[in-house]
Amino acid sequence: MSTLASASDPGGDGGGDLRQSVDAALLHQLLQAALQYADCCREVIWQIRRQGIETDAKPDLSVVTNADLAAERAFRESVERDFPQMGIIGEELVASRPQAAYQWVIDPVDGTADFACGLPTWGSIIGLFFQGAPIVGVIDHPDLGIRVHAAHGLGAYRNNERIGLEENTSSRRALSGRIGLPSRSSFIRCNEDGDIFDILAHAHPDFRALRTCLNHTYAATGQLDAAVEWDANLWDLAATRIIVEEAGGRYVCVRERQQPGAGKLYCAVFGRPALVDRIAALLAAHV
Amino acid sequence: MSTLASASDPGGDGGGDLRQSVDAALLHQLLQAALQYADCCREVIWQIRRQGIETDAKPDLSVVTNADLAAERAFRESVERDFPQMGIIGEELVASRPQAAYQWVIDPVDGTADFACGLPTWGSIIGLFFQGAPIVGVIDHPDLGIRVHAAHGLGAYRNNERIGLEENTSSRRALSGRIGLPSRSSFIRCNEDGDIFDILAHAHPDFRALRTCLNHTYAATGQLDAAVEWDANLWDLAATRIIVEEAGGRYVCVRERQQPGAGKLYCAVFGRPALVDRIAALLAAHV
Numbered sequence: 001m002s003t004l005a006s007a008s009d010p011g012g013d014g015g016g017d018l019r020q021s022v023d024a025a026l027l028h029q030l031l032q033a034a035l036q037y038a039d040c041c042r043e044v045i046w047q048i049r050r051q052g053i054e055t056d057a058k059p060d061l062s063v064v065t066n067a068d069l070a071a072e073r074a075f076r077e078s079v080e081r082d083f084p085q086m087g088i089i090g091e092e093l094v095a096s097r098p099q100a101a102y103q104w105v106i107d108p109v110d111g112t113a114d115f116a117c118g119l120p121t122w123g124s125i126i127g128l129f130f131q132g133a134p135i136v137g138v139i140d141h142p143d144l145g146i147r148v149h150a151a152h153g154l155g156a157y158r159n160n161e162r163i164g165l166e167e168n169t170s171s172r173r174a175l176s177g178r179i180g181l182p183s184r185s186s187f188i189r190c191n192e193d194g195d196i197f198d199i200l201a202h203a204h205p206d207f208r209a210l211r212t213c214l215n216h217t218y219a220a221t222g223q224l225d226a227a228v229e230w231d232a233n234l235w236d237l238a239a240t241r242i243i244v245e246e247a248g249g250r251y252v253c254v255r256e257r258q259q260p261g262a263g264k265l266y267c268a269v270f271g272r273p274a275l276v277d278r279i280a281a282l283l284a285a286h287v
Numbered sequence: 288m289s290t291l292a293s294a295s296d297p298g299g300d301g302g303g304d305l306r307q308s309v310d311a312a313l314l315h316q317l318l319q320a321a322l323q324y325a326d327c328c329r330e331v332i333w334q335i336r337r338q339g340i341e342t343d344a345k346p347d348l349s350v351v352t353n354a355d356l357a358a359e360r361a362f363r364e365s366v367e368r369d370f371p372q373m374g375i376i377g378e379e380l381v382a383s384r385p386q387a388a389y390q391w392v393i394d395p396v397d398g399t400a401d402f403a404c405g406l407p408t409w410g411s412i413i414g415l416f417f418q419g420a421p422i423v424g425v426i427d428h429p430d431l432g433i434r435v436h437a438a439h440g441l442g443a444y445r446n447n448e449r450i451g452l453e454e455n456t457s458s459r460r461a462l463s464g465r466i467g468l469p470s471r472s473s474f475i476r477c478n479e480d481g482d483i484f485d486i487l488a489h490a491h492p493d494f495r496a497l498r499t500c501l502n503h504t505y506a507a508t509g510q511l512d513a514a515v516e517w518d519a520n521l522w523d524l525a526a527t528r529i530i531v532e533e534a535g536g537r538y539v540c541v542r543e544r545q546q547p548g549a550g551k552l553y554c555a556v557f558g559r560p561a562l563v564d565r566i567a568a569l570l571a572a573h574v
Contacts, residue, residue: 117465117510120431144407144431178404184492194492198485205471205481209496223404 018131019152030083030102031136031151034126037078038140038147041071041108041124045115046142055116060262063112068092071108071124079104091235103129105238111212120144123213127238137239139217148217149239150246158221165222165249165272177275180215180227181207189231190259196286200228203282216240219271220247226271226279231259237266250276255287305418306439317370317389318423318438321413324365325427325434328358328395328411332402333429342403347549350399355379358395358411366391378522390416392525398499407431410500414525424526426504435504436526437533445508452509452536452559464562467502467514468494476518477546483573487515490569503527506558507534513558513566518546524553537563542574 048067058064072090079088080096087100091107104126109115111122120143128136138149148163150156156163181204187197201207208215208224213236219227220243229237241251255267267287269279335354345351359377366375367383374387378394391413396402398409407430415423425436435450437443443450468491474484488494495502495511500523506514507530516524528538542554554574556566 113465118508119505119510178400181496183494183496184488188492194489197488201471201484201488202481205475206498207470207496208498209468209470209494211493211495218406221405223406 019133019135022130022135022152027135027151027154030128031149031154033078033082034128034136034138035149037075037106037126038124038138038149040074040078041106041126042140042142044071044074045109045124053116063116064092065109065112065116067115068109068112072106075104075106075108075126089234091233101131105129105235107213107233107235107238110236111214114212121210121212121214123217125213125235125239127235127242129238134239134242137242139213139220139239139243141214141217144214146217148220148243150243152242152246154246156220156243156246158217163221163247165220165244165247177204177206178225179204179207179271179275179279180219180224181209182215182228182230182232183209183211186230186232190262190265196230196283199282199286200279204279213240216243216270220244220249222247222272224271226269226275228267228269228279228283230267231262231265232267233263233265237268240268240270244270249273252276252280254280254283306420306422309417309422309439314422314438314441317415318436318441320365320369321415321423321425322436324362324393324413325411325425325436327361327365328393328413329427329429331358331361332396332411340403350403351379352396352399352403354402355396355399359393362391362393362395362413376521378520388418392416392522394500394520394522394525397523398501401499408497408499408501410504412500412522412526414522414529416525421526421529424529426500426507426526426530428501428504431501433504435507435530437530439529439533441533443507443530443534445504450508450534452507452531452534464491464493465512466491466494466558466562466566467506467511468496469502469515469517469519470496470498473517473519477549477552483517483570486569486573487566491566500527503530503557507531507536509534509559511558513556513562515554515556515566515570517554518549518552519555520550520552524555527555527557531557536560539563539567541567541570 045067048070054066056064072092076088086102087097089095089105107125110125115122124140126138135152140147148158184194184197188194215227218224244251249271250273251270253268259265269276332354335357341353343351359379363375373389374384376382376392394412397412402409411427413425422439427434435445471481471484475481502514505511531538536558537560538557540555546552556563
């Protein structure tokens with residue numbers, strides 16, 4: 001497996017042992033940098049919004065704005081300045097140094113359509129991988145005042161308070177099994193028929209569909225019991241695994257594959273372990 | 288049609304002309320009262336949360352908390368004090384003065400399960416009907432800092448700024464057709480097979496499912512283009528029609544019926560007029 005294939009494999013095993021070789025002081029430095037980059041993205045995005053959001057359609061008809069581009073550029077400049085030997089993979093611009101052992105991954109505005117329409121549900125995603133294994137992750141929701149972050153072995157946090165996913169006890173039974181799904185559009189993105197969405201919606205009719213990484217954040221904090229992501233790009237999931245696992249949850253990649261024109265796409269389920277296992281088993285019969 | 292049937296008919300024609308007979312000074316007074324009651328609910332709910340949320344399951348297995356009950360009690364006491372001749376219909380307690388011409392309707396915590404799990408998506412709904420026609424509506428989302436309100440002939444507001452729903456122009460085309468749906472559970476609530484959810488999800492695969500009146504708020508502000516509510520109770524929709532219509536949008540009731548054990552249930556679509564008409568036509572073929 002090449003370094004890039006490994007670096008772009010947030011759903012794989014990721015060589016957990018290799019992460020032990022990351023110096024503890026460096027890991028702290030990288031986490032602090034990731035948090036500062038999230039601050040920077042937040043400021044850039046809010047500044048652009050004050051000046052006026054300009055919307056454009058990408059070739060795949062998804063939406064991009066001047067805020068997405070400005071935030072990704074600011075992030076790249078910061079990484080180039082602080083860690084010039086490290087690689088950068090972002091949603092909007094071409095990858096830098098794809099062979100580097102450390103790969104920063106960014107989705108500056110996940111949920112761009114929500115952002116452009118004034119919904120507060122969008123988020124900025126920053127992840128860092130070492131030899132393909134996730135070591136730092138930040139998901140920031142500036143309009144909601146929510147940020148979750150984690151680093152390998154250092155725990156997961158929501159607004160700087162430690163978070164932990166326990167299995168539901170009987171007293172929480174009436175509130176258990178609350179899952180977040182992408183909407184049906186994610187399931188038909190690659191010309192599939194959407195049957196898997198229908199199966200999930202039938203099995204978990206009480207689902208939420210927030211349409212952005214806010215699903216991931218809530219699955220990491222336990223406000224949802226689990227979430228599913230379907231045919232997502234690397235940057236969509238760049239922070240999720242490390243945050244969920246450091247919170248004591250489980251992350252299962254149920255499918256990954258190359259899709260012409262879209263790159264490598266991942267399907268994953270994550271959250272409280274028992275429910276994740278149940279959903280992963282349901283999906284395994286259909287992928 | 289009895290007064291109560293009329294008062295509990297937010298989806299009906301509602302005798303718009305009758306609303307002209309409401310004195311303008313009284314209407315202003317009623318609107319100010321509704322906004323104060325929303326403030327009061329917010330304080331009661333936040334106070335209960337600080338003290339500790341206690342969760343219980345209702346006979347239909349939905350969730351109720353001590354905050355729902357305390358907020359509805361506080362609301363009822365305020366109405367009894369200010370307008371002792373008016374009726375009150377709430378989600379949690381029995382109706383008062385069902386024959387009165389003015390009927391206050393409250394859902395103190397819409398999205399109780401979200402509230403209990405710490406999601407900010409819940410809202411308090413307050414509506415006032417005169418002879419069955421909606422004249423005042425407030426939807427308050429304390430954890431999001433969003434409030435929408437309207438009164439008959441006085442316009443609709445989001446955080447005290449006037450809102451207006453224009454049809455999408457070509458420049459917004461890439462962002463148009465964003466709809467909010469209930470999750471599939473609403474469509475199978477009354478032992479139906481959920482086909483209507485599947486039809487909507489196939490026709491609008493890019494939907495959001497926020498699961499609460501936040502869908503209504505976003506449809507009124509144009510952050511969603513339309514939203515659907517299915518087999519909802521009177522209190523779920525108590526503020527929606529007046530707010531959407533005063534914002535220049537359209538509200539269509541596509542079905543209403545008595546359901547044993549659940550009372551009268553309403554199915555409605557609301558938001559930008561052209562999209563509402565399109566969805567209503569799709570639904571009309573199936574209800």
